[in-house]
Amino acid sequence: MFDSVEKVAQSLAEQDYICDSKIATVVFLAHRLEKPVLVEGPAGVGKTELAKVVAAATGRNMIRLQCYEGLDEAKALYEWEYSKQLLYTQILKEQFSEVMAGAKSVAEAAARVGQEDSVFFSDNFIVPRPLMQAIRSEKPALLLVDEVDKSDPEFEAFLLEVLSDFQVTVPELGTIEALSKPLVFLTSNNAREMSDALKRRCLHLYIDYPSEELETRILSTKVPDAGAQLIQDIVQMMHKLRELDLKKVPSISETLDWARALLALNANELDAEMVQQTFSVILKYEGDVRKAEGELSKILQKKAAEAAVAAPSAADAPAPAAVKKGALH
C-alpha cells in the first residue's frame, strides 16, 4: 500500500489529505525504516492531521499522547490502580490474617505479606497509559506524541529511551517488549527546541504554509461545494495575508473555516462586504485586522480593475479610454 512515494501521496489523498512529495517521501521512509518522525511547523498546517490520516491509510490504531507542562512518566506509561489494590486488600483481609497468623514479630508479618506482593503488582492492577498501550498493542499501532515541545526536558529524555528500543521495564513485572514496532509521529510548534539526541533518532519534517497550488487542491477537496473562482480568491488572499507581519498568521485551518463561512453566505467570489463580515474567522487580533484591511482593499481594487478590462461592456463602470483605443488598432 505504501509501495512508493507516489502511492503514499495517493493513499493520503484518499483520506482527504493533500500533500506534496516532500511530506509523502518522509512518510514513506518512516514506514520503511521504522523510524519516528518529528513534525515541526506553524500552527494549523496539518501536523496532527497527518498522523491521523497515516493511521487511517495504514489501518493502524492511533494512540495519542497529548503533551503538556508537567506530564510525567506515570501519566504517559502506566500507573498502578491504587484504589483497586486497596479494595482487594480490604476484601482479602481474612486471607491476610491467615498469612500473618503465628508471626512472632511485626517484621516477620511484613515479610510474609511482602511475599504476596506479586498478587497486587500484576497485570490486573496496572492502568496502561498511551506509551504502554502503543507498545503492548497486538496490532501494529500508530503513536502520536502531540505537541511534544510543551513537555519538560526531563520527559523528553525519558521519551528518548522508550523510542530507542520500544521496550519498557516495569520493576514489578519485568521488561515488556513491543510485539510490533509502532509508527511514531511527534509534533512540535517549536515552543522549545527539542534536544539533538531526540532529533538524531527521528526523521525530520518541516511543514510550512502550503503553496498556492497545494492550498487550492486542499480547498477543493475539503470544501467541494466552493466554486473555482471563490477558491482562487481565497487562496490568493491568504497568501497575501501571510506576507504581512501579523501576530497570528492564518493557517490552513483558517483557510478552511473561511471557505466554509463564505459558502454559508452563498458567496461565489470575494468582495469587500463579504470579507468584512467574515474577517474574524481568519484574523484573531484587532491589530492584525487593521493591518490586513489596507492589503485587502488593494487586492479588491486590482481585481475590480481586471474584471473591468476583461469584460468592459458588462461592467457599469465605463471602460478606460486606453482600452478602447487599444481595441481600434
Place this chain on the structure above:
Amino acid sequence: MQKKILEFTNILRKSGIRVSTAEAIDAFEALDELSVDQREIFRDALRTTMVKRGEEVPTFDQLFDLFWSGFHDSLREAFGEAAAGLETFGMDLEELLRRIAEALQNLQGDLSELGDLAQALLSADLNMLEKLIREAAEGAGTDRIENFLQVGFFSRRTLDQMNSEGAGAELRELASQLEAAGLSPEDLAALRSLIEGLMEAARKSVRAFTERELQQQNHDYMEKFRRETLLEKSFYHLTEDEIRRMREVVERLAQKIKNILSIRRRRLNKGKLDLHQTLRRNMSHGGIPFELIFKQRKKDRPKLVILCDVSSSVANVSRFMLQFVYSLQEAFTKIRAFVFVAEIGEVTPLFQEADINEAIEKALDGGDVINVYTRSNFGYAFHHFWQNYLSAIDNKTTVLILGDARNNYNDPRAWCIRDIHNKAKNVIWLNPESPSAWGFGDSVMDKYMPYTDLAEECRNLKQLSSVIDRLVL
C-alpha cells in the same frame, strides 16, 4: 554514491549543520529504499535524515544545488553546445557517431580502444565525464581552493590530472585514421570541428567545477562569519533585517536559559516530605500514603526593576534587554520596567497586555508615558524616579540600568542613584560605550559608577547574554 554522500555530509558539517554518523547512515538506508533518479525525492530523503532544524533548510537547499545539480547542468550545457555545433554541417551527433562506427568497422576496430576520457567525450557520456572530473579534481587538490585567483591554476591541474591533452591527441589521431579509412570529407570536417568543440566543453566544465568548489568553500566561510558577527555586531546602526535576525537569536538564547532553569527547578523540587499534603491527597486511599507529596524548595528569584534609556543611541540595547528579560519572566519574582530620555515613565502594563515584541516597540516609542523626542537628561529622569517610584525597590530588588550616561552637560544628580543603591540588593549598569569613553565629554558614567555593584560595557549580543546568564543562573 556512498562516497559522494559522505563528501556532501562533510560540506554540510563545514557550514555548521551538525550531521552525525548515525544520520549519514540513515541517509544511506533511506536511499536504498528509493529510486534516486527522481531529484526531488532524492533531496527530500537527504533532508529528512540529515537536517533537523527548520532554519537550516535554506542552507541545505543551497548546498544541495551547488553540490548535486549545478555541475551536471553545466556539463549538459557545455556538451550540448558542442553537439549543436554540428548543425552547421547539417548533421547531428547520433548520425555522425553512426557513420564513424561504420568507417571504424572497415578498420576492424571500435571505440573501446580509446582511453576512458576520449570515449566519454566522443559519446558525450555525461555521467562518466562527471566521474572523471571529480576524480581528477580530487587528485589536483581542488578542495583546498581559497580564492578566485586560484581558479585558473586548479582548473589547469585538474585537466592535467585527467590528461585531457592526451585524450585530444587520441581523438585527432582517430580522425586521421578515419580519413585514411575513407570517411567522407564532409563527415571528416564535422568530426574535426566536433572534437575541438568537445575539448572546449571539457575545459569549460572543469572550470565550472573548480568555481563551484570555490563557492562551496566560501559558503562555509560566509555562514560561520555571518553567525559570529551577529553575536558580536555592535548595536549601533542595525538594519531592519539584522534586528529581525537578532531577535531570533535572543529568543534562542532565552530558550536555552529556560531549559537550564527548568531542569534545575526539578532537582530543587525534591524537598522534605509534606505530611499535611500527603495525608490530604491519600484520603481516598483510606489514609494509606500511596502517593507522596514533597515540599517545594524555593530558590530566590530576583525581583527586577529595569530602567531603559530609549534615546536612539541606546534603543537597541534596551530592545534586546527587554526581550531577554520578558522572555525569561518566570526566572524573576516580579519585573517592573521604566523608560526614560529626560522624563521617566513606567511601561510594565504594556507587557501584561500585548505580546512581547509589540510591547517592546511601544515602550521604545515612549509607551504614551514619556516624550522620547527630547535630549537625554539622566539626572532629571533619576530624580523623578526617586520622587515617585523609590518604593518599588527593596532589599530583594536588582536594579538594571541601561544607558550611555551622556547627560548633555546637565546635573547628573548622582545622589539619586546612591539612594537607590542603598535600598536595593544590587545595581547593575550596562553601557553600550566602551569604558575608555566613560567620564569624557558629556559622559557622567564616572559619577554614577561608585553606586553600582557592576558596571559593564554592553555593545553586542554576546556581552548582553553573558550579563543575563549571571543574573538568572
